[in-house]
Amino acid sequence: MSSNVTIYRNAVVFTGDAAVPPRESFAVRDGRILAAGDLESVRLASGGGAEEVDLGGAFVSPGIIEGHAHMLMLGESLSKVQLRDAKSVAEVQERLAAARAADPDAPRILGTSWLFDIFSEGERPTAAMLDAAVPDVPVLLDANDLHSVWANTAALEAMGITRDTPDPVGGEIVRDANGDATGFLLETAAVKHAWGYLDEVTTDDDRDRFLTAAFDAYLETGVTGSTEMSFGHPDLAAYRRVLDRDGRLPFPVNAHWLLTASGDLETDLAEVAEVARIRDEVAAQYGDQWLRIAGVKFILDGVIDACTAAMRAPYANGDMPGPIWEREFALPVAVAADAAGLQLALHAIGDEASTIALDMVQECIRVNGPRADRRARVEHLESVADDTIARMAALGVTASMQPVHCDPAVLDNWQAVLGDERAHTGFPWHKFREGGVMLALGTDAPTAPHEAPNNLFIALTAKSALDRSREPYQPHRVFTPADALEALTLGTAYATRRDHELGRISAGFRANAVVWAANPLTDAPEKLLDSSAVLTLVDGEPGFRAAE
Ligand SMILES: [Zn+2]
Incomplete structure (x- = not known):
């Protein structure tokens, strides 16, 4: 039988x-x-x-359910020149020249994951540094945190950036004393110009390859679910092609549509309404067993490495940047998304940004009423105040954190730019656990390596998965194996509103x-x-x- x-x-x-x-x-x-x-x-x-x-x-x-990822970018990064372990500008130049020599017909050279540590004090990335290695085709290199792009002169030309190109809201085209772009694009300037350009030159076949590569890479490392954190039209089109062809995905994916801070409330609200419409259309066509447009993503601030995260106190260099979303836009747009049933994922790395994030959630509760399935989440929380952790517990907000982001091998610049006590109190996992905050863990690949076992290793040890000679970073924070595994499975299932089935x-x-x-x-x-x-x-x- x-x-x-x-x-x-x-x-x-x-x-x-x-x-x-x-x-x-x-x-x-x-x-x-x-x-x-x-x-x-x-x-x-x-x-x-x-x-x-x-x-x-x-x-x-x-x-494992990946709590925070960028699938197409991960798949693409797997084919880019990897710079995470390059120790100097000269080493970056060598690798770019080698990539150019290996594929002389390549229309452009793309690289990823360079660290700010490769520059000497006061030095910033310039196009000239890259022109020295590859002068003839565009070179675009994503920073390790994906919040800035380093471009050569051919790439600036290809992107159409001139001295007359204005800085977009929430971003900067870094310029020299003459007002000419130097080859360094920060925050929304990187999104708009570099990613926008790459979106145009990348073909559907390329994207299909990237998505397949990301699914395969994750399955190999024990991942059977993912959370897309900067979803947009090119992503949706690639997923639709898989669903139309196979009737399924390799594993279920929850997606958060990336909202743009336009600086105009009507435009922002119209985008929220459009996301809700797309969510309903996708659900009607495919169901939500595989792909679900779960909510929206707000990027409230930048990153500590580039001194663009919004902090309550200045960086060591005196900088004190504001948030990307001001409250006058952030609050009403969050309320509209929440009213439409769109789950909030709020990128907040600095302690000032996570304060704004919780103000948004609190406003949603005040206007739209309490709801058990709201499951609002704050992403990253790298430097976070104790009062914010207590508020998260009270408001039922999930902490979505990435152990790989505090791998000691990538923290030197992070610690130096903070320069005070905050350098030693980052990523306080233990305080979230002790405070009763729901935790969901992930990698934010490709801003960090996607492999689940290495991410788990850092959660258990606070040691480096990249460089075994490093001392652990604040090892009193570590998870027990059972708590870490729960945060990688049940925790992320809860955070993605799939804890009834995954x-x-x-x-x-x-x-x-x-x-x-x-x-x-x-x-x-x-x-x-x-x-x-x-x-x-x-x-x-x-x-x-x-x-x-
Ligand atoms: Zn991310």
Whole structure:
């Protein structure tokens, strides 16, 4: 007798809930978890004839749900010149020249993840530095945090940037004493000019390749769900092509549409209404099992590395920039999105920005009333005040954080520009846990490496996954393995309003699960580093299987 049930046995099954002890087996039927528990009870629930798979004592968790990502950009970055470990401008130049020589017909050279640490004090990126390596085709290099772009002269020309091009709201085209662009685009100037240009020259075939590469890269590392954090028309078109072709995605994705701070309230409100219309249209056409336009994303400030995050006190250099969204626009636009059922994801890195974020949530509650499924979330929270953490707990706002962003190997400039006590009190995971704030973890790939085991390693150790010689950053903050795994599974499922179907190995849930090469509950965390999944299940089917 055979049945359509598969029992996975002889395993250590973390259910997604840190308070529940691991199970030894689970059964899958028709893409759903049928039962989880001891082998006898799982066999009983399965009836006769189930196929049994012996996992040899392996550790199993619910599939990791990436809490914050940019899928097309990740896929694209996997094909770009990688600069994260370049130690100097000269090393960047060498790699660009090598890439040019390796592909002489390439219409442009794209690079990613350069660090501010490569410049000497007071030095900033210039087009001339890149022209020295590649003078003839456009070169566009994303900063590690994706909040600025470094361009050569050919790229400035291709983007149409002249001395007469104005700075967009919330951004800056850095200029020299003569008023000429130097090749460094900050914040919305990078979004508008560099990303806008790349959107124009990138073909649909390119985007389809990028999306496939991102899904594959995630499945290999045990990820079975993702949260898109700067969704727009090109992204939606790429997802539609997959849905039209396959009727599904490789795993479910929740998307937050990136709003633009236009400086005009009517324009901002019209964009919110358009996002709600697109959300309804997509849901009517495809359902929301795979793709859901969940909400909107506000980028309230920049990043600490570029001194563009909005802080309550000045940076070491005296800078004290304002937010990208002023309250007079942020509050009414948030209320309109919330009224339309669009979930708020609020990028706030500096302590002043997260204060504004909570003012927005509070205004939504005041105007639209309390709601259990509001699930507002603040992204990043790198330098955050204690009063903000207490307010988040009171308002039921999720902290969406990225352990990879405080890898000690990328913190030197971050600490230097703050320059005071704040350099040592960043990313206070422990305070969120102690304060009873919901936590959702992710990587924000491609601003940081996307691999889930390395991200988990940093959450467990506060050590560097990039440079083993580094001291840990404030190791008293670390998670227990169970708490970190919960924040990567159930926590992100809650944050994406999918905790009724994802994030648990429990009867009735979608059978999204990972068999790991290491057991984070008992092995040394170092064993996680650079490990892949052994088997990644999506709705009960293998999305990835490691070679024997
Ligand atoms: Zn992001």
